[in-house]
Amino acid sequence: MNAEEIKSDLVKNIPGLELQSEGESLIVPKEKLLQVACFLKENEKYRMDYVSCVTGVDYLGKGYLESVNHLYSMEKKQGPVVLKVRVPRDNPRLPSLVPLYRGAEYQERESYDLLGIVYEGHPDLRRILMWDEFEGHPLRKDFVQEDQDIR
Amino acid sequence: MEYSDPIFVVIKKGILHFLHGFLPEWTVVIISIMLSITAIAIFGPVTMMYLTWLERKVVGRMQNRWGPNRVGIFGLLQPIADGIKMLTKEDIVPQDADKVTHFLAPVMVVIPALLVFSVIPFGRGMTAVNLNVGLLFFLAISTLTTIAIFMGSWGSRNKFSLLGGMRAVAQMVSYEIPMVMSVVPVILATGTLSTVSIVEAQLGGKWFIFTPWGFFAAIVFFLCGVAEVNRTPFDLPEGESEIIAGFHTEYSGMKFALFYMAEFMSAFAISGLTVTLFLGGWGGPVLPSWAWFLLKTYALIFIMIWFRGTLPRFRVDQLMGFAWKLLLPFTLLNIFVAALWQILPSPKNLLVSGIAEAVILVIVFFASRKDSPTKRTYIFAD
Amino acid sequence: MSESALHPVETQLLEVSIGPQHPSTHGVFRMNVVLDGETIVKLKPVMGYLHRNHEQLAENMSYLGSMPYTDRLDYICSMTNNFAYALAVEKLSGIDVPERAQYIRVLMAELTRLVNHTLLIGFLLNDLGAFFTPVLYAFREREKILDLFEAVAGSRMMCNYFRFGGVKADLPAGAMDKVKEIVNNYPRFLDEFERLLTGNEILRSRCQNVGILSKELAVNASITGPMLRAAGVNYDIRKVDKYGIYDRFEFKVPLGNVGDVYDRYYVRILEMRETIKILHQILKQMPEKGEIISAKGATAAKSPRMWKPSAGDAYGRIEAPKGELGFYLVSDGSPKPYRYHVRPPSFINLTILEDMCLGRKVADAIIILGSVDIVLGEVDR
């Protein structure tokens, strides 16, 4: 089960899907993310029923935010399939995986909180680690911390 | 049987005899009562202080540690140090508290705890007031604690306090019933409500705990007593892992100490009453009567502490279920067994009531089976 | 499910904030609870009181520099945190680990599992209302393992022992004897612990059928670790990924079948017994001496700011005592990680806290939280 195989399977089954692969990971267009995840979850061959890690990376130089999802299969004990979604930094919106995987709930909230990626369709997208009044997203590479003179 | 009066009684009688020479009759009676009250008022708090020490020591030993051992030898001065600390602590009253209720609750809670001491026979002739309804007095007065606890919980204006207070009321009212029911066989057997007479009926080793009905009644009474004074495993009103400290969450300093004092004095009183009712009170050979009483009482208190060192806590619904579904029917049936014991002639009654008790146990056991936990099997996968 | 739905009396709901200062939320965790009497109708976990932006700290530091910080994630099992991080970095940079170091790593990870599960059971009993006795018994045994950690790593809790490509230092003389002693005495302690707890009817009636988590929900909500296995899903990363040298050991994965608090409690006890089996095998198989850090790893450890893994990303995960602990690292070829993400098991295991608590009593919520096994250092990072 390598990236190429998954890629060909996905392209075969989802019409209009354009996939790129980067190493072992697949770069999925955000419109198709739910379809891809749904296929991987339902398909007998993959059964990716477990989302292990949902996070984001801020590529400041390249100008996009990347949401990274690691999918595993608990049933078939295989994985990972890494799905990456790239969204522009100024409008970071992508569909939420929560309808498919509840395990993504807190991690997406965290990603929203720290990186500012907006997951559409998330049932309860609030800040989770920072306090509600906090402004900005601390894990973005251009985030400048207020100078706090401790001493 | 030859008994001499205990030393305390001799002293008191001596004083009264001396005063009788020049004072009118009624003043001597008042002075007699005053002396008893003073003795109890000193004995109560001191017992409480050293019960805290004992509890910390015993639980500590059970947990592989020394317990208090810094202040004084064996940490014996620890309660005094604690007392000083409590007295000097700031008394914090929540801003929104119902000030009057909040203030009155700790006072109210100590009064019944002290009052019940008056009917406990500490030794031969060492009962402060020999009421002919002593037992009823005890049960009635000890229930008053509920009101004080609820006052405290309500007055604090804290949600955790309120939850604790609600739990306390529910629990105390529920456990009052099986407690009273488990006393009824004793009243049947002795035909009196006076604690002194009950002890006297058991003199000569005829302790009620050695009868089939008495044994189970004693267990039920003691468990209910533990629940009455909010100790583990029935310490829900102040379950610290759930509702922080329950009804006394918002109390600090001496007010908190008063709550604690009431709890420990009630624990002593309940143990004392169990001894009085089922364990022959102050009766016993060689040692003076008060020593026997204290020995038995402290043994029961040790069991309470032992519970605390071992057992987790019940849940609210389980606690209620335990009282209403298990203890209450059991005590009711137990009364019939005790009646059987009374009606039948001496050698036969042991056999009959023993069998009856066994039958009841089996019935209760099977009736409660569906609530009881099960054994589980586990799979070991590769 | 909820009794309140059938309740004939209209009652006022009570909103209570359990935590962040509460004796049994295991730290500064907070649950906003709406109560109907004592029954929970709504529960919202609130976290972040211990948030220190661990990830950002790590992104501004050399790779080795965040190794001591990983200790502080789940401060009860720092060795496994080190393990997961080292594994991720090794994946990223392709460093291999010498034989003896592999054994030392597994040894430390399994001892950590003993520490964590013992302590958890102690604290779970405290949540149940036992007055510190199980905790102190657990502490007594944990102390022996911590003494070993101190002898091996130099610190009792904040071990900072693993290095990329090996471990920091070889086991000191006499350490293996201590391990042998611990391994031989632990089953006896577990028996005693079980005698104290497992048979106890109060514990059973409190724990059984409380906080039931179904298989499907557990998988869907990404629950990992003993909690998942208590729900009956056979998924242990030690078996699935066979990271390190776990394929050399013979052990079973205990599975519960109800998925309640009691199963979570007992699966942990059974897991400890399996761990002891692994430790016995380590004692037999472990090579007497050998390299403890590979050459590449040694340079990385000696001058961390000179060491640059090649660009790319890697996700390393292990079966930490609390569940799947993963580290997602992105390198851009500089000495500092470009992105450093922790997948904390106890954080994600909290997702279904509300589902398990609804319709139950306050006291149940406390023990359900206790059985989830959270450490706030890890939840809030």
Add this chain to the structure above:
Amino acid sequence: MFGFGVLKGMSVTLWYFILSYIYPKKGITTVQYPEQKKEVQERFRNFPFLVYEGTPDNMRCVACDICAKECPPKCIYIIPEKDEQGRIQKKPATFDIDFAICMNCGICEEVCPFDAIFMDHDYELSEYDRLSDLMYQRDDLLKPLEHFAKIRPTDCAVIEEKRAAKGVKGRAQTPPPAAPSSAGPAQPPVT
């Protein structure tokens, strides 16, 4: 409902209660701290100290700033000594460690190419003021090599043997060539 599980549990606690009287060594496991102290293991690490040989003047530290750069919480602050012409000497004029920040991870000890900084065993360091009292200056940190040999004999033997093999002795010698001390400042500053 009530069976023997509760009694079984109670027998365990009762056993420990009795054991604490008949055999306190096993029944009581706590250490009475200020009077009794647990012996620390050799590798135990608390806060760092600086090693000198012979006299405090003869310290091993050359103010290369590596430890300060590698220190994860950045608690070390070093200013090298300068002579009259303003040339930097291989000796720290200021070497401050803020013990309030130090997390005793031991990375400074590992990265030091001159074996000049080691982790100490001393753990009773409570102070009343965390800002001033916990800031340890150079002279507070200096401890003789013998102290190191005393607290960690095994490690000391290994390190000193290595140093002897390399031919490093005291600070009269030039620093070993392997030390990438010049490479340190070439890196972009860590913020």
